[in-house]
Every structure is written in C-alpha cells, then in structure tokens.
Amino acid sequence: MGDMRHAMNGPGEIAMRLSWWDMRALSALRPWQTLDFTRLLLAVIYAVVSFGFSSARHWAESAEHVLILLMLLLAFSAVLLSSRSWVTDMRIRRPVIYLDTLLFLALLIVTNPSNSPYFSGSFFVAVEVALIVRRRFHLLVALAAGTAAVGVTWLDEIASLPSEPEAERVVLRACYLAVAILVTGVLLGPRRETLLQFERDRRLLEGELPPAGSDHGPFLLHALRLATRGHGVAVLFRLASHEPLRFASSAAREMPAVGFGNLLTAETGWHDRSRHASISLSADGIAVLGPLSPGGQAWTALLDAETLLTIRVTIGTFEAVGAACLDDPCHEDRAAIAQRVFESACEELTVRNSLDLAHVIAGARERERLQRELHDSVLQALASIRFQIAPLLAGRQVEPLAVIENVDRIAKDQIATIRWIINPDVDEEDFAYLPETLAMVVRSLGEQWGIGCELKVEDGNCATSAMIGRELSFAVREIVANAVRHARATMVNFALEPDGNRIALQVSDDGVPNMARLGSSGAVPSRSLMRRIQMLGGEVFLQNIGGRTTIRITVPRK
Incomplete structure (x- = not known):
C-alpha cells in the first residue's frame, strides 16, 4: 500500500517541486508579480509602523490608519486576484495602480506633506505609473511626479497638520532602504534575455x-x-x-x-x-x-x-x-x-532534416557517379571485348593471339579504372596537359575497337585540371563506342583547341549520319554524356557537316 501511495503521489510531488522551482528561479522575469508583492510588502510595513507608533493627533491619525488599511486591502486583493488568472491579472493592473496612487497621495496629505515620513514611497508609486504608460511618456510621468511632490508641500500653508513622530520617520526610512535594495536586486540582476x-x-x-x-x-x-x-x-x-x-x-x-x-x-x-x-x-x-x-x-x-x-x-x-x-x-x-x-x-529538427536530406542527396549523387563511371568505362570495355572477339566467334580467319593480347590490354586498363572508381584519389587542383591525356585515350580506343582514331591539337594553351581531363576522357570513350556500335564508324577524328577561357573538343566520324544519336534510346543512353559535361559546366552540340556526324564539346579550363 505504501509503495502504491508513493507511486501515486510521485508525479504530483515532482510537479509541485518544479512549479516551486519556477516561481523561485524565475521571479526576476515577472516584473508585474514583483510589483504586486512589493506593493503588499510596503502596505504591511506602513500598517505595522503606523499602528506601532500611533499617537493622539485628532482626525489625521484616524484618516492615516484608514488609508493604510485600504492600501493593505488593495495590495492583498491584487496579489490574490492576479494569482488566480493571468487574464484577471492584466485586467486589474491599471485600476490597481490608479487606486494605489490616489490612496498614497491622500496618505501624504494627512501626514503633513512637507514633512511626511511616507514621502520616500512616492518613488515606488512613480515606478508603478511608468509601467502602465508608453515609454515615450516616461519623462512626462517624472515631471508630473516632481510637480505633485512640490505641490503637496504647499498644503501646510492651507491646513496645519501635526507632524509624525521622529522615530516613525527613522523606521520607515530604514524599511524603505531595505525594500529598495531587495527590489533593485530582483529587477536589476541578470537581464531578462x-x-x-x-x-x-x-x-x-x-x-x-x-x-x-x-x-x-x-x-x-x-x-x-x-x-x-x-x-x-x-x-x-x-x-x-x-x-x-x-x-x-x-x-x-x-x-x-x-x-x-x-x-x-x-x-x-x-x-x-x-x-x-x-x-x-x-x-x-x-x-x-x-x-x-x-x-x-x-x-x-x-x-x-x-x-x-x-x-x-x-x-x-x-x-x-x-x-x-x-x-x-x-x-x-x-x-x-x-x-x-x-x-x-x-x-x-530543421537542421536534422536538412542533414538527412543532404545525406540522401549525397548518396544519390554518389550512386549516379558510380553508374556513370561504370557505364562509361566497364560497360564500354565489355562492349569493346565483344567487338574484338566477334570475328573469332564467327569463324573468320583472324589471328587469335592478337585478339587475346588486345582483350588482355583492355582488362588491365579496366582493373585500374575500377580501382579508381572505388577509391577516387585525384587532386582536382592538379593541372594536366589535356592533349597528352587525350592522345593516350585516343590511341587506346583505336586499338580496342580496331578503327582509326586521330587527334589534332590546335595551337594554344590547352592545360586544364586533372578532374576535367578525366571526365573528358570518359566522354570520349562513350562517343567512340556509340560511333562504332550504332553508326558503324571506321574512322573517328578529334580536334582540340582553346576557345577563350574554355576548351573545345570536336569529334567527327564517318558513320551513318544520325542527328538523334545523342537522344537515341539504344544500348548506350546519351544522358550519361550530357550529365557528365553539364556537371563540368560545359555544353554539347550535335551537327551534321558534309555527311559526317560532328559533336562539339566546350568545357571551362577549371
């Protein structure tokens, strides 16, 4: 039974402790609650000091007691009502401050304004009023408070009122000082932010x-x-x-x-x-x-x-x-x-979602890269191997050793290519001389496909980054494979030339003209080539010149 009672009271006790912690730790964030409790504290001090130092001063003493009791009742009611509802708290703020101000002015009047022990409390009243007016009117509030303070000191010329005992004045000043230090420490401690x-x-x-x-x-x-x-x-x-x-x-x-x-x-x-x-x-x-x-x-x-x-x-x-x-x-x-x-x-949540989305995008890009590299290297190499051994399988009179050596060379080249695809370790900032890179690729393609491949380099600087050189090499492999397999080309010519801040590569072949080659849906789709060149910031143009299909590729230097 004790365990059940403990289990039932546990959440309630924890909630109560948390609520108490909030009230204690966050009181500096609640200026209106601090204002209500300060008003109540001052009203209690007024009541204790006033009744404790009471003296026979005809009607003024009774008026003082009545005003202080009214102020105490007002302060207690404000604290009670504001604790019941935030809506009620906001609705009664202005009326409470107005009533408190009027009662305090009346208290100053009946206690000889020129020498009243309660005069120091006018600072708190001025703060109250300043909190319910717009900031641009705070200077007017200060002027009004100063004018009222000076004006009430002239009332002793109209009506002579007996002064309060000196001991009451000393005690009130000490209490005012303690309250001022307490409230200042609460309100002027760590900033709200x-x-x-x-x-x-x-x-x-x-x-x-x-x-x-x-x-x-x-x-x-x-x-x-x-x-x-x-x-x-x-x-x-x-x-x-x-x-x-x-x-x-x-x-x-x-x-x-x-x-x-x-x-x-x-x-x-x-x-x-x-x-x-x-x-x-x-x-x-x-x-x-x-x-x-x-x-x-x-x-x-x-x-x-x-x-x-x-x-x-x-x-x-x-x-x-x-x-x-x-x-x-x-x-x-x-x-x-x-x-x-x-x-x-x-x-x-948005950061995590962005990271997840970035991972998805990165994964998709990596898959696309692998597909593109495998397509432009391994698949093209396999197609080249089939092209090499096709005459041998057809029973034609060819030299088997030459075919085997060519297939072996293609396989060795693809082993190195696949290793690079799995673990690309190329410094994209390293520059390469593009004609040398393409010359090796063109010579290798001619041997693989058994066709004529020639590279012509125009005068000018054709140096570029190693990454662009590698991507163009793969593009050239795909272009040659398409020309041989789909257009039955026997000769492919390459022309490399500088084009301002770009480099242009023009490829023409003697195959069957096919203006839709880049858009064909054959065994080798063209979107791989287009995607590769676009990733470099380049462009691809296809045209038919003199019965020869010509592809022009332009890419930036870096």
Missing part, C-alpha cells in the same frame, strides 16, 4: 530530445511538452510551404475533418475560453490583452480546454503551431521561455 537563455538551455539539456526520424510528429510533441510542461499537447506543422499540413496530438486526436480553419493563425500567447480573452506575446516580450482570437477559439475547441498556451514558430519554409493545455495562472516568463524552447527544438 540572460535568464530566458539560461532557462531554455536548462530545459533542453534536461529534456533529452529524441532523434528526429521520418515521422516528426512525436519529436515535436515531446518538444512542446518540454517547452510548456502541459499535460495535453497538439501540434500542426509542415516542413515546407509546398507540403500539406500534418497534425499530431498526445491524446491521439484525429485530424479535423473540415480542415484546419483558424488553427494555423494562432500566435504565441495565452487563451482563456471561459473569460473570452487572449493574451498575445510580442517578440519583445510585451503581453497584449484582447478578445479571444479565432486561433485561440479554434484550439480550445479542438482540445476541449478552457485555458491553453499556443506557440507559433516559423523558420524559413518550416511552420508549426503548437498548443498545450495548462492550468491558470500562466505568466509572461512561462510563455516566453516556452516560445524559446520550442523554437530551439524546431531549429534542431
């Missing part, structure tokens, strides 16, 4: 995000639960703008039958369906209260929740909107931290 960054890193470190597999829904749900600590989460997302939207939910809810409607329009913020209010959180962390937004209404209806937090993240073409069911209250820091944690998780 630093605290948000620290809490985001802590949650991500403790959360241990799982690897992002092909199905990104579970990953985003875990990240959303980690960011919001909500008990029910759902997310609507797509990795690219052209992809359809995908929906995932921790409660195994079905995708909305009539579409997503306003779900995708929800911004980062808090939504309270019972109070018909939404609180949007801007990029600078300022919360704005308004009526329940269409996005908030759609999410609360979908998740059947009264209060929830939505987070919107857009990174390039990635877009996601998550919602978490949370119990009120939910303050600014929680929404801001949830936004950062979920955004960081989404960034990691």
Whole structure:
C-alpha cells in the first residue's frame, strides 16, 4: 500500500517541486508579480509602523490608519486576484495602480506633506505609473511626479497638520532602504534575455530530445511538452510551404475533418475560453490583452480546454503551431521561455532534416557517379571485348593471339579504372596537359575497337585540371563506342583547341549520319554524356557537316 501511495503521489510531488522551482528561479522575469508583492510588502510595513507608533493627533491619525488599511486591502486583493488568472491579472493592473496612487497621495496629505515620513514611497508609486504608460511618456510621468511632490508641500500653508513622530520617520526610512535594495536586486540582476537563455538551455539539456526520424510528429510533441510542461499537447506543422499540413496530438486526436480553419493563425500567447480573452506575446516580450482570437477559439475547441498556451514558430519554409493545455495562472516568463524552447527544438529538427536530406542527396549523387563511371568505362570495355572477339566467334580467319593480347590490354586498363572508381584519389587542383591525356585515350580506343582514331591539337594553351581531363576522357570513350556500335564508324577524328577561357573538343566520324544519336534510346543512353559535361559546366552540340556526324564539346579550363 505504501509503495502504491508513493507511486501515486510521485508525479504530483515532482510537479509541485518544479512549479516551486519556477516561481523561485524565475521571479526576476515577472516584473508585474514583483510589483504586486512589493506593493503588499510596503502596505504591511506602513500598517505595522503606523499602528506601532500611533499617537493622539485628532482626525489625521484616524484618516492615516484608514488609508493604510485600504492600501493593505488593495495590495492583498491584487496579489490574490492576479494569482488566480493571468487574464484577471492584466485586467486589474491599471485600476490597481490608479487606486494605489490616489490612496498614497491622500496618505501624504494627512501626514503633513512637507514633512511626511511616507514621502520616500512616492518613488515606488512613480515606478508603478511608468509601467502602465508608453515609454515615450516616461519623462512626462517624472515631471508630473516632481510637480505633485512640490505641490503637496504647499498644503501646510492651507491646513496645519501635526507632524509624525521622529522615530516613525527613522523606521520607515530604514524599511524603505531595505525594500529598495531587495527590489533593485530582483529587477536589476541578470537581464531578462540572460535568464530566458539560461532557462531554455536548462530545459533542453534536461529534456533529452529524441532523434528526429521520418515521422516528426512525436519529436515535436515531446518538444512542446518540454517547452510548456502541459499535460495535453497538439501540434500542426509542415516542413515546407509546398507540403500539406500534418497534425499530431498526445491524446491521439484525429485530424479535423473540415480542415484546419483558424488553427494555423494562432500566435504565441495565452487563451482563456471561459473569460473570452487572449493574451498575445510580442517578440519583445510585451503581453497584449484582447478578445479571444479565432486561433485561440479554434484550439480550445479542438482540445476541449478552457485555458491553453499556443506557440507559433516559423523558420524559413518550416511552420508549426503548437498548443498545450495548462492550468491558470500562466505568466509572461512561462510563455516566453516556452516560445524559446520550442523554437530551439524546431531549429534542431530543421537542421536534422536538412542533414538527412543532404545525406540522401549525397548518396544519390554518389550512386549516379558510380553508374556513370561504370557505364562509361566497364560497360564500354565489355562492349569493346565483344567487338574484338566477334570475328573469332564467327569463324573468320583472324589471328587469335592478337585478339587475346588486345582483350588482355583492355582488362588491365579496366582493373585500374575500377580501382579508381572505388577509391577516387585525384587532386582536382592538379593541372594536366589535356592533349597528352587525350592522345593516350585516343590511341587506346583505336586499338580496342580496331578503327582509326586521330587527334589534332590546335595551337594554344590547352592545360586544364586533372578532374576535367578525366571526365573528358570518359566522354570520349562513350562517343567512340556509340560511333562504332550504332553508326558503324571506321574512322573517328578529334580536334582540340582553346576557345577563350574554355576548351573545345570536336569529334567527327564517318558513320551513318544520325542527328538523334545523342537522344537515341539504344544500348548506350546519351544522358550519361550530357550529365557528365553539364556537371563540368560545359555544353554539347550535335551537327551534321558534309555527311559526317560532328559533336562539339566546350568545357571551362577549371
């Protein structure tokens, strides 16, 4: 029984501890909560000092006690109401500050404004007022506070009020100093951005995000639960703008039958369906209260929740909107931290997805390279071997030794080629003299196919990189194989010449003219040649000149 009780109370106890840790560690991120508790602390100090040093001063003493009790009641009510709902907290901020300001001014009046022990508290009131007006009006607030402070000092000329005891003034000044140090330490400690960054890193470190597999829904749900600590989460997302939207939910809810409607329009913020209010959180962390937004209404209806937090993240073409069911209250820091944690998780997901895509692309390119190299070397060599032994198999009078020697030479050449294909170890920055490279290839092709092959080199610099020389060598092999096998050519001529910052290679043969040779669907498809030259940044042109098929290839020098 004890173990069962421990197991049942464990999650609740852990949640309570986490909640307590958030309240303790993140209080500096909650200026309004700090303001409410500071107001309550000052009201308690006023009450204790006022009643502790009470003296017979006719009606002014009674008015002082009544005003202080009203201020204490106002401060206690503000703390109680704001802790019940974030919406209520935002709705009562301005009225509470206005009432507190009026009560404090009245307190100064009844305690002899020119010598009031409560005068130092006007600084806190000025800070209160400054927090509810726009920043461009802060200077006006300071001027108004100074004018009011000077004005109330003239009231003693209209009505003479007895001064407060000196001991009360000393105690209040000491209390003001302690409160000022405490509040300054809270508000002027680490900056809000630093605290948000620290809490985001802590949650991500403790959360241990799982690897992002092909199905990104579970990953985003875990990240959303980690960011919001909500008990029910759902997310609507797509990795690219052209992809359809995908929906995932921790409660195994079905995708909305009539579409997503306003779900995708929800911004980062808090939504309270019972109070018909939404609180949007801007990029600078300022919360704005308004009526329940269409996005908030759609999410609360979908998740059947009264209060929830939505987070919107857009990174390039990635877009996601998550919602978490949370119990009120939910303050600014929680929404801001949830936004950062979920955004960081989404960034990691996009990076992982990009890496996976890069690996897929790299794998596809490597497969394409292997196919191209094998096609242009091994398959062409095998076709050449068949071409060499065809007369022998047909029973013609040929010299077997010459055929065997030729086949052996082709096999040796292909052994070296296959080794290079498996482990290419060529420095692409090394330059090679292209005429020498092509001369060896042309001579070898002539021997393989038993045809005439000639290379003519025009005057000029035809030096290029070793990689381009290798690719052109493979292209030449395919061109000759196509000319012999499909056009029955007996003579192939090569012309190599510089062409500005490019190099041109022109190949012509005496085979059957076939203008569709590059586009033929024969045994040797042409897309391998086209792809190889295009990868070099070159171009291929096919033309028929004087009954001879001519192919012109131009490639950059490097």
